[in-house]
Structures are given as C-alpha cells and as structure tokens.
Amino acid sequence: MKYLQRPKIAHRLLLIAATALLCMPAFGQINLSGVWQNQLDEDFPDRLAGPELGDFAGLPINAPDRLRGETWDASLITLPEYQCRVHPSDYASAFADIRIWEEYDRDSQNLVAIHLHHFAWATERTIWMDGRPHPPEYALHTAMGFSTGKWDGDILTVTTDHLKEGWFRRNGLARSDRAVVTEHFIRHDNGLTWVTVVNDPAYLEEPLFRSRDYVFSVAGQIAPYPCESVEEIIRPRGVIPHHLPGTNTFLKEYQDRHGIPADAAMGGAKTMYPEYRAKLKGAGVQPK
C-alpha cells in the first residue's frame, strides 16, 4: 500500500514546485505592460513647450554639432516633407504617454519581444528579447532603430542601433545615424523610469544621459495621432531654410533673456558639470 502511495506524493510535490516556479519572475524579469502616463515635471521646456533657439546648455555636443544648431532654421519644419517627421526612439521618451505590451511564443511561453507605442506620431518600436543578432551595417536605418533587450535583474536594458539621423534637442542639434543608444527601463511599483544613454561618435564629446518618469495608468487610453502634410509656404523648388554661419541673430535671445553667457549657452561637455557652474559664479556671472 505504501508503495502505491509514493507516486501520488511525488505528483503533489511536483505540482507544488511547479506552482511556485510559475509565480516567480523568470530570470528576474518584471512586467512592464500597460499604459504609462508621461510626467512632465522634468526638463519641461525640452518637452512639451519645446526648447528655446540657441539653448544648447548642458548638452555634451561637439563643435560641428554646435554649428548644426547655430545654422538651423525652424522654418525647415514647414517643408511638407518635414512636417510629419517622427521623434526618433531616443527622443520619444521625452514626449507624451506610451503603451507597452509583451509578445510571447505561444508554445514555449518564451518572451519574444517587448513593444512600445508612443502617442507622439503614433510610432511603434520592437525590442527583441529572443537573442537575435542586429542586422548588417548596410540594412535600412529607421527612426525607431533596431533594438535588442536583456534583463539585468529587474531592469530591462536595451541596445539600439540602425537609427536614422535624429536630434538631441529640437532646436537643430543633430544626432547622427551612427549613434548607439542604451536604455534602461526601471519599474518601481507604479512608477517607471526610462533612462536613455546616447553614444554618438560624430556629434558628442561624451555620452548624453537623460531620464524620464512615467506613472502607471489603470484606465489609460492612447489617442490616435494623425498627421497630414500640407504646403504652408510657396517656395521655389529645392529651397532648404537655414542660416548662413554667423548670421543667426535669434541665438542671442536665449542668452539675453536668461542672462546666460554665450559660452554656457553653446553647450559642450564642460557645461554638464557642477564645477562649470561654480566657475561661472566665480567669474561673477549671475543668471537672471
């Protein structure tokens, strides 16, 4: 009789063990799915309102990128072909709500991908979690890039390349198509911190770090984002609005309005650090 009971006990033990395993997060992963509401209390001017012209402060840009910004003319985005240009994935975190959902292989229940939908321009991106390699260098680059992810404990770390040219800031500071972006998605209960680290060998002196915070939205919905280009200004064929070097008088407005020295307003890695602020104070410069 005892002999006959052994399989029953073994089955029960297996069932308990399986139940316990099923309730545990696999490989430390946590669920990021849902609608997340963007919190705009950090870097607000850089986000909804839009940055001021000539405000490059605190960005580790190099001299060529500074010239890109100095010669940029906001009229560029009146060209029909630029009107619906989407935010690249490394800038999309700055903007509006997002939806995250997971894609599993039905049979193995292995996580294949994590998808993101941004309200802004209704862009969607895929973060591949199945270990696939990145495409060859000669493959298409896109605004969202090609992303692969892995779990570092409870943090989702994502590497993105194959990006189209984008921007560090929406006032003409270009981010090149050679950039590689590392992101960290960190969930704390109903909060989500999204850290973006941009490495751009063409236009940065040092990596650019940004963080954005989101709050889980129980009843969150994301509206459509239609965009249709129209001819806003009749121009001769092929005209590209831009300022010739040294002629952009708008650059001074930001400096004058806030009492910021030109050297600080023009950015560069040095302007990121507290020592630089102390140096300015030492020189008697007081922001307005």
Place this chain on the structure above:
Amino acid sequence: MRMTQIILATLAAAGLAFAQAPARAGAAPQNFDNVEIHTLPAQGSVYMLVGSGGNITVQAGKDGVLIVDTEYAALADKILAAIKKISDEPLRYIINTHYHPDHTNGNERLRKAGATIAGGNVAGDLGAEASAGAQIIAHVNVLDRMSAPTGQQASAPQGAWPTDTFIGNEKKLWFNNEGVEIIHIANAHTDGDSIVYFRKSDVISTGDLFVTTTYPIIDVAAGGTINGYIEGLNRIIDLIVPVYGQEGGTLVIPGHGRLCDLGDVLNYREMVTIIRDRVQDMIKKGMTLEQVKAAKPTFDYDPLYGSSTFWTTDRFVEAVYKTLTPKK
C-alpha cells in the same frame, strides 16, 4: 573589414580612374580575394548586392534577371553566384547608372554570362549570336565616356560598352511584370547619370546620385555639377511616397552605402543644399577657392562625410566652387 571601410577603400581606388582620366576601367585596383558579396532583399522583386564597388541592384522574375551596375570584373564570379541564389533565370539586362569603373568594370564578364531575349526572324537570321550576351543599357554619354573614336584609346574595352543607349530624358522598359523607368539626370555626378525606378516593387536605384558614405562625388571633368546633383536628389525625392512621415514606402538603393528611404535622402539633400548655399554666398562675396576652403563650409558635416581619403572634403569643396563660379 567593416563594410564602410571596404566602401571607402573602393571609392578611393575607383575614383583614381576619373581623377586621372582617361584611365582604363579594366584594371582591378585592389585585391578582391576576401571580398564577399552580400545580398539584402529590398522589397518586391528587387535586391541589393553589396560588395566592394558600387552597390548592384537586382530585379528578378519569370522574364529573367535585370541588374543595375556591375562592380568590378574581378568580382564577376561572386556576383553571378549571388544572383544565382536569387534566380536561375538568365541575366537579360544590365543598366549602367554612369560610366565610372566601380559601377561598370564588371560589364563585359557579366554581359557574357547573360542572354538577350531573341526569337523569330532575328534568331533565324543571326542564329545563336542573336541572343549572345545580356544587353547593356545606358545614357548615350556613358557610351561616349567608355569608348573612343577609331584610333584612340578607349577608357573601357569594347565588350564593356553599352549596347543599347538612349538620348532623351528617359527610357522605359517592361520586365518581370513591372514598369522600369530609366531617368536621365543631366550634369550631376557626371553628364551621363541615370536613376532606375522599379515601379511595382517601389524601389529606386540611384547610382552615385545619392550615397551615404561620402560627400557627393562630382566628376567635374565629366560634366558633373553641384546644381545638377541637387536636382538629381530632388527628382529622387519627387518619386518617393513614404508610408508615414519620412519612412517606408519607396526604398532607395544608393550608389554606395546602406539601403535607404525618404528620410535618408532628405537629410542628404539638406546637407548638400546647405553647403552649396554657403559656397555660393562666399563666391558672391568674392572669396577665392583657398579662402572658401579655409572658411570650412562643410565643418558641421565633416564627422559624417569628411573621412574619405579619396573624395576628400577639399576635393568636394573644389568641385562645388568650380561648378558655381561663372565661367569667364
């Protein structure tokens, strides 16, 4: 070797042909032993082959194979092997986007491996010769650049010359159940440039009228001009219909570099137009070429396009300056 390095090295080698023109296109300028031909499906019936010279575009179907440009003769076997993996049908057409050897040096070998569509009276009168070799289509100025009057040295062997030329702005072809438009752009990269638009697959093969690896290469001695080049970019943009914003829809295979779509061409057009405008302004102010070079009108784009050892920034600025300066 990284693909970018291969492309830059190839551009450097190929460019010598027109820098020291007339150079024979038949000479292989580098060791191709380790070069691999990579195949990337673009969309529809169109593929991109990436090797060491200019990109090759392949369109394949029941009628056979059509290719745009031929890279180097030394790579012909590898190119044919790559094409064979796409289709077993014969190579029927070669279209040359311009005459430079990094795009035409493989003409003779690849043509011989192909077969012209022939039949009926033509085949009856000429026999096997009627279908010998694929046809090579190009603007007539390509033939002029590759050939030479009797008694003079041609820049390419006769077997590499175009066999079917056109003189207008466009030649149309129906092949593999799709319309193929060969559109001539005057005085851009050279004086014989064409872009090839596969209408059903929705892919444009641009030749060197658009590249992602260097500043625009303007062969001034062969009739290239900066304004023609910008017009070429605008024509390409006119043809593109994106899915949304600046992405998807029509795909673009550049002469060198990666597969692209509208956003990439817009960025490139923006850069070229801005630099043209800067140099034009400097010329209006009476600046000499040396003064223009010293003013660095390309400074902000040099990290992206200024690393070529062949088509240096100085050479690009010189070409822009020369073709914008009114002839005295």
